Amino acid sequence: MNSSTNKATTEKTKQQLESVFVSPMRSYTLTALDYYDQLISAQLDAARAYSDMAISQARTWLDVKDADSFKKAMESQQKTASDFMERVKGDTEKVTSISQSFAEDSQKQAEETTKNAVEKAKQ
Template identity: 40%
Template sequence: MTNAFAFDAKKFDTAQLESVFFAPARAFAALSVDFTEKLVNAQLDATRAYTDTTLAQLHQLVEVKDAEGLRSYLGGQQQVIQDLTERMKGDAEKIVALQQDFVQESQKLTEGSVKQAQQGLQSATETATKAVKETASKAK
């Protein structure tokens, strides 16, 4: 007697496995890599800007030779702080926007994967039902 439910590797549908598991995993991995790249680049740009500002301020400080130069240097610090504050605000907004995009794209991928998995499950159920009916009719 043969087992009607035995696994037959020749009939195994790798396309279904690809569409349900591997394709969504690759899509999410690609999205994650893209997000990470954008995030790292934003952080590198911010670090470069802060470093350039700090070095420029140090160069100006080294050039101070008298009380008037020091007064001028200190007077300019308010503008530097204001510029850095604006830069930090813009950098934070950029990071938040990147995170929001990532979340939205992740949700779209998840919804698409769930829908595709449901369709695949329905198809597999129909195929299994058909096979059981055929096996049952042959057994009679």
């Protein structure tokens, strides 16, 4: 009888550890991985767009041969600068949104974990 009581106690402790620590950590880790995946993807996308703009501008300046092509290059430079600023603004908003979503999800998970731990402690 004592052995079956020990097994039951061990099983209950194992279930409590799973529900209070292991499961919440797994859930948080998945949320964090998703966040970093989105963040790195956004950063790589932005870096690619910025480098494409820079290479395009360099090619434009390499084509300058006279006053008319110089004027076109200057106009292209102004448009690229404007496009770049819009892109930076959009990328900043995207990263901010991703970060806010992660913070909200993390906070919800922390609240749920705390609530579950209190409930388990009462049992």
